[in-house]
Amino acid sequence: MIIAIASGKGGTGKTTLAANLAKSWEGPVQLLDCDVEEPNAHLFIRGTKLEETSVGVPVPVIDPALCNLCGDCGRFCRYNAIAVVKPLPVIFPELCHGCGGCSLVCPRKAISEKQRRIGVVETLESGDIILIQGRLDVGVSLVPPLIKAVKARLDPALPAILDAPPGTSCPVVTTIRGADYVLLVTEPTPFGLNDLAIAVDMVRELKLPFGVIINRAGSGDERVNVFCREQDIPILLEIPDDRRIAEAYSRGVLMVDALPEYRKMFLGLIDCLMKTISK
Template identity: 50%
Template sequence: MIISIASGKGGTGKTTVSTNLAFALGEGVELLDCDVEEPNAHLFLQPEITRTEKVDTPIPLVDESKCTFCKKCQQICRFNALAVVGTQVLVFAELCHSCGGCMLVCPEGAISETGRELGVLNFGHRDQVGFINGRMRVGEAMSPPLIKRVRAAADPDLITLIDAPPGTSCPVIAAMNDTDFVLLVTEPTPFGLHDLQLAVEAVKLLDIPCGLVVNRADLGNDNVFRYAESEDIPVLMTIPFDRSIAEAYSCGRLIVEVMPEWRQRFIELYEKIATIVNRSKAELCANS
């Protein structure tokens, strides 16, 4: 099972939920930190990093001695990563999405591929919990290619928990797409509700079942709960605004370690998710 833990906005407690859920489940679980622009799950899970791997992405390399400057490569590139200027081909590496279309259309075979560094993958574990995170190279503009590499490195035999980036843009879609369930984390504030609505619309487009965790649930008002009810989104867990929880977070510690009674609550959260996923798959099979 692949579960993506996402949120419409930052600071709702998404990493808190993903790290505590992973640690509570223990053996047979792997946590992927796909917030590659600013990964922080390792601060709480504190894994032992055993291996680091550099990640490159292919970009075009033009041999101008073969090039006839026909501009076919420029015309096919929807991202404007190539420009033919007189008798020179300019390659804007940061705009390239590594689709390979320019190589396919070049009639002279003048385009090959070279690598550009995206960042690194870190592999490790905390006790029986597997851990992978990605860290983007400073100055890199596009995170989805690195997010996809983090996800591709996951062990398919394990329960995979994805700590997604905040927001609803391309990086979040890359972290949520092709998962079995999206667990949305929000807070009962006007900003929390507004950005939750955006996240729910994104999940609807992907046609993935979802549920809700409301953090700091005893603050604000009940508009988030009323919205969840109107959209038929189950609230699977509420986390109170509790000083002990806040202190644990500020010290980089897991709730389930500081307050052992929360371990069972996170296990029950997973069981609720598994029930929804199994029901959804059964309905899909029945309708196919």
């Protein structure tokens, strides 16, 4: 069972939800921090590192003895990573997305591939939680391949919670694709609603079942509730706007640990998810 946690707007509480859900889970559970540009689940789930693997993407290398400057590779590359000029094409590895197309279209088989490192995947253990996180190297902008490497570590035999990056672009789509259920976290503000609507369009396009979690409920207005009612979207949980949650968070302490009364709320959510997914 794979549950992905996404949001349109950033800072609505994806990691808060993911970490508390993982901590409330009964039995072994995997938490995948797919926000590889700034992973932060490890601030709340402090574990022992079991493994670290570097991840790369294949980038082209041109054999000058074989290249006849036909230009097929440069014309094929959507990312403009190859400039075919005399006397030798110039390659920009930082623009390459590693699709491998240039080596396929080269009629003279002049292109081979080498790995360019983009980051690491780390596996940590904390009690029943296996935390798998990606860390993109500084200066790298190619995110989806690292997210795929994080997801490749997922053991399908165990339940998994995927903490997505904010927004609705490629990194988010890469994260939530293949999930059994998507939880969209929002806040009851005009910004929260605006970005929630965009995220709803995204999950509908991907044909994934989803529900909404409202965080800091009571701090804004009712428009998110009205939107969900009109769109027939289930609101699975409303986390109250409780100062004590923020105080615990500021110390890196999860609400289910600092305020045990909230644990019941997350157990109820897990129960609800189990029932919905098995249906």
